[in-house]
Amino acid sequence: MRIILLLALLLFAPQLVLAQGYIDVTAPASRKLKIFVAPTSLPGEAAPQVGQELSELFGFDLGLAGPFEISPRDAGMAGADLVLKSAYSVQGGGVTLECRLVDQVLNREVTAKRYTGGARELRRMAHAFSDEVLRAVTGQKGPFTGKIAYVTKASGNKEVFVMDYDGRNPQRVTNNGSINLKPDFAPSGKEIIYTSYKKGNPDLYRRELFTGLEARISSRPGLNAMGAFSPDGSKIALVMTKDGNSEIYLIGRDGKELARLTNSHAIDVSPAWSPDGSRIVFVSDRLGKPQVFIMDADGGNVRRLTANGAYNVTPRWSPKGDRIVYARKEGSGFQIYAINPDGTQDTQLTSAGSNEHPRFSPDGRFVVFSSTRSGSEGVYLMRADGTSQTRISPSNGQDSHPTWSGNM
Amino acid sequence: MRKKIIGCLVVLSFGALFTGGCAKKDVVRSEEPISAVQTAPPTAQTTPAEVARPAQPVQPAQEARPEAQGGATAQPMTETTPTREPAVAQEAPKAGQAAKAPAAELQAELQKIYFNFDSADLSEESRGVLSKNADYLSKQPSVKVRIEGNCDERGSDDYNMALGERRAKAAKDYLVNLGIASDRLATISYGEEKPVDQGHDEAAWAQNRRDEFVIVK
Amino acid sequence: MKRGLTARYPGPGGMFIVSFLCHAVALAIVANWNLFGELKPDETPVTYVDMVTLPVASPQSGTPAPAAEKAVEAPPQPAAPPAPPPVMSHPVQPAKPAKPAAKAPAAATPGNAKETPAAESNDFTQRMAKLEQLAQERRQAEVLERLKKKGTRTGMPGAKGAEAGSDYPTYLQSRLKDALKEVMVSQTKSPYVIATITVSPDGRIAQYHVEKGSGDPLFDDAVQRAVTLAGKSLVPPPGGAKFKGMFRFRPEGVGINK
Structure with missing residues (x-):
């Protein structure tokens, strides 16, 4: 009897181990994809410095991106998982850049693109391929062809400029000698809104970047500031003081008032949209000190988001909707934090110097912000988890309020 | 008796588990050396191409798409060449200062008031200054004044835009209470954009948290 | 009562003998069970789907002939x-x-x-x-x-066709695990891939079929790289048979929720 019992036990025990559906294969934490940027092929008389420029550019873009580790130049492609190959040639008035990404392990071409254009667009073409590499490898396009609008004090007063995401190619947008603040891109990337004192009052202007055409769309008495385009580009959330106290309003692209969203004796500022346009995150001192709140896009259902810190400002929603970045006053400066829209996982992202004005890149991978960590205020970017903090604006500048456009 | 049977069972099942485990390990271990020898040759012999193929049957040869890409990028990328704006009107304060001599005198009489950090409350001292300012203004009924609210650099600049407005409005409300017509008093906030002291210490900040009274007409 | 019992039984020493006998029986059963590999398919149906036995002269025949010259070059390379x-x-x-x-x-x-x-x-x-x-x-x-x-x-079973293949899945698992360690990369929190892998009788991966992707292209590709790498040095399945099994790939220490 006992033996039979035992037999049964013995028969079943080992089977239990193997009777599951799958065989599990696990591996410890993520490493990085080693990518080797092969020197650019430059046939004929093409300038040799182009090769250097391109490999630096690809190295910078992809190194920042996160999933890649750039193989050192002298290591060659031997140890790399991926190899990025490029060929540059000059034809007539333009240039052609042909790029390929090859998976060395799977022995296949991942993606290939050919770009043609003027010689001045070379960097743009290369950034476009960086975007494409990210699309092919991670499933989501990179943000590297987007532009960053920012405010610079280089000429003494604050003017709005636009530059490439890596700090190259700065171009002036305003030139009025007055105070120009808080640029925000339309979702198309082709328009910008900003507040300027150029006619005395802080009014809101909308400007087409390609044509330079501009309209003053809100010039009510008092503030017309901190405009934020809705995700569909049809509306603008705006702070105005025309009714006596700073409140958040919705206006149309033409400046027509659509709705008043807040109604309190407190200061209500810095509106920013959720990516689906259904909610607005903003700052209010209705409980005494400035804190971050969330309301529905019709002004209802207000609730406080930030529970820690005595002074939390300038929130901005991630494009995926999963995180909100903001700045918290700590000591004499600010630090950047990120929090879930339900108030959980409040995480500090910066610690060196004073860091303000965080905003996500259009793909959500990065956060741009301004920092004083190296003396003069400059535009920085980091990955959304706070790693790879990098200054992109010139070291001697006075640059702040960056905002990253979608691809134009 | 029952205890003993249970004891036996426990001992036996442990034993069984143990032996079972051992048996398995033995099988694995004894074959180790063989495997080591056997793996070596195939490693070297399979070419990458051959092995890769079965692993990914679907391998669409992706070629460069010159038309689509070329077309897209051929567009002018030098989009941001905004037209230069005329250096439009300086802010009104200078226009105000350039007014007639009596106005300039009066301007000198209008004193600034100062605030505490993150506050738009009027201190005792500020109220005293405002009363004097109200006296001057009531003697010059034609003069209009713009109250400019300012903040120090420590706060958030967004928030300070609104705080400056609040500071200006606080002064305006007080002056209106003292009998100055509200249509003679405009307000504007410069937030932290127009510091009088560029320093980064408490002395500078205290100077910058202020309302200025600028004669416009 | 107690005394009666102790009298009838041969004391602790006797009990040990009984225990020993039972162990012996257990061992025999385990051994038997290992010998009769045919029993296994019923117990692990997913892993052993399609146990078609193909006639293969020698288990080592999987080594492809054309690559012979390269075999000479390649071995010294890893040294440097x-x-x-x-x-x-x-x-x-x-x-x-x-x-x-x-x-x-x-x-x-x-x-x-x-x-x-x-x-x-x-x-x-x-x-x-x-x-x-x-x-x-x-x-x-x-x-x-x-x-x-x-x-x-980790070891692996010999490729002798005579032996039962109860450990081939374990062997394959360990090879895949090591390969995945080399190429592991992901961008999501708990991705997993379920794939059917068929190893041909000559020890090559005849088919890699993804049953369920992770939705994370980085991880999907990493798994494919791991399978490709592991597939380069496999011992052929025992018994000259084809092996087909279903595997679930995922990062270590991450629970599966979705």
Whole structure:
């Protein structure tokens, strides 16, 4: 009897181990994809410095991106998982850049693109391929062809400029000698809104970047500031003081008032949209000190988001909707934090110097912000988890309020 | 008796588990050396191409798409060449200062008031200054004044835009209470954009948290 | 009562003997069970789907013949891990157009091709292609070398057809695990991939079929790389049979929620 019992036990025990559906294969934490940027092929008389420029550019873009580790130049492609190959040639008035990404392990071409254009667009073409590499490898396009609008004090007063995401190619947008603040891109990337004192009052202007055409769309008495385009580009959330106290309003692209969203004796500022346009995150001192709140896009259902810190400002929603970045006053400066829209996982992202004005890149991978960590205020970017903090604006500048456009 | 049977069972099942485990390990271990020898040759012999193929049957040869890409990028990328704006009107304060001599005198009489950090409350001292300012203004009924609210650099600049407005409005409300017509008093906030002291210490900040009274007409 | 019992039983020593006997029986059962591999398919149906027995002369026959010459070159390479030859290949740049030409003739770069005489560039193309291939092989050899070192630790069953294959899945699991360690990369929190892998009787991966992707392209590709790498040095399944099993790949220590 006992033996039979035992037999049964013995028969079943080992089977239990193997009777599951799958065989599990696990591996410890993520490493990085080693990518080797092969020197650019430059046939004929093409300038040799182009090769250097391109490999630096690809190295910078992809190194920042996160999933890649750039193989050192002298290591060659031997140890790399991926190899990025490029060929540059000059034809007539333009240039052609042909790029390929090859998976060395799977022995296949991942993606290939050919770009043609003027010689001045070379960097743009290369950034476009960086975007494409990210699309092919991670499933989501990179943000590297987007532009960053920012405010610079280089000429003494604050003017709005636009530059490439890596700090190259700065171009002036305003030139009025007055105070120009808080640029925000339309979702198309082709328009910008900003507040300027150029006619005395802080009014809101909308400007087409390609044509330079501009309209003053809100010039009510008092503030017309901190405009934020809705995700569909049809509306603008705006702070105005025309009714006596700073409140958040919705206006149309033409400046027509659509709705008043807040109604309190407190200061209500810095509106920013959720990516689906259904909610607005903003700052209010209705409980005494400035804190971050969330309301529905019709002004209802207000609730406080930030529970820690005595002074939390300038929130901005991630494009995926999963995180909100903001700045918290700590000591004499600010630090950047990120929090879930339900108030959980409040995480500090910066610690060196004073860091303000965080905003996500259009793909959500990065956060741009301004920092004083190296003396003069400059535009920085980091990955959304706070790693790879990098200054992109010139070291001697006075640059702040960056905002990253979608691809134009 | 029952205890003993249970004891036996426990001992036996442990034993069984143990032996079972051992048996398995033995099988694995004894074959180790063989495997080591056997793996070596195939490693070297399979070419990458051959092995890769079965692993990914679907391998669409992706070629460069010159038309689509070329077309897209051929567009002018030098989009941001905004037209230069005329250096439009300086802010009104200078226009105000350039007014007639009596106005300039009066301007000198209008004193600034100062605030505490993150506050738009009027201190005792500020109220005293405002009363004097109200006296001057009531003697010059034609003069209009713009109250400019300012903040120090420590706060958030967004928030300070609104705080400056609040500071200006606080002064305006007080002056209106003292009998100055509200249509003679405009307000504007410069937030932290127009510091009088560029320093980064408490002395500078205290100077910058202020309302200025600028004669416009 | 107690005394009666102790009298009838031979005391603790006797109990030990009984226990020993039972152990012996247990051992015999386990041994038997291992010998009768046929029992297994019922117990692990998913892993052992399709146990078609194909006649194979020798388990080692999987080694492909054409690669014989390379077998001579490759073994010494792992000895010198980082590769000097590929480094040399980079300064020699014009080779780049070779790749497009070889891979996709239609997409050849006309601008580049014009620069060099056809014959010369052809020759060059071939040399470059060779160099590139060498580099690629080296990368794979490097990883395989590491895998092999680890492989011996976990051990694997012999490829003798006579033996029961109860441990082939375990063996394959450990090879895949080691390979995944080498190429692991992901961007989501708890991705997993379920895939059916078929190993042909000659020890090559005949089919890799993803049953359920992770939705994370980075991880999907990593799994595919792992399978490709592991597939380069597999011992053929026992019994000259094809092996087919379903595997679930995921990062270590991460629970599966979705």
